Amino acid sequence: MAELANCNYCGKLFVRTTTNVCPSCRREHEQLFDLVYDFIRDRDNRMASVPEIHEATEVEEKLIYDWIREGRLTPAEFPGLKYPCKSCGTMIQSGQLCTSCQKKIQTELRTFTEQEKKQQEVQKNSRTYYTKK
Template sequence: MAELSNCPNCGQLFVKALRPVCDKCAREAEEKFDTVYRFIRKRDNRSASMDEVHEGTGVEKDLIIQWIREGRLRISQMPNMGIPCEHCGKTISEGKLCDSCRNKLTGELKQGDKEKEFEDRKKQSERERNKTYSTLGDRVRRDD
């Protein structure tokens, strides 16, 4: 259901349904996108860096980075263009993390899995050790 909200950019009241900003700000963002897209489509600008695109278009770097992360701008054909790793800030061409941060995170997750597995085995061993058995005549009864 649509809700009434204030635009985070300009503060204007609008019905928040499909977009997180008002129509006016959405149109301005699309115009900026078109400006950046036209700029990087030119053969002369394909080797431009993020700073050069920012200077050449006047569009904020944060918006350009957002469009790249959303997949609206593809930088695979632009060797000098990159976005910052969300963890360390190193320039990367795709994704959210650089290889070293991704590998570090993967290693930490694997280590966490190993620790959890060790704890689970330790608990299972403790349960096995605490089992008691008693005999009642002909039957054997197990107490857990």
């Protein structure tokens, strides 16, 4: 369903259908994507990292990271492509979180679950006594 929204890049008001980017920014981004893709498709540049691509093409690193996250540029094809973990910023090639952040979250979740079970047992085993006044 179409609705009015502000473009995430330029701030202009537009009718949003599928993306958060206005048509003019989308066209510009497509041209920039083609520039980046042509650069890394060259055999000499296949191992280029995002900062190297940015330096050579002058395309914002944020846009390149977005394209990697969207799957438009894949680290399987271009091994030098990495993007920051959403939690700690460590460079990764897949997913949203690095392995250490995933383990940390799993450990915290396990600890929380164990504490919840203990609280439920205490509540289940505790008795309340009432007296008459």
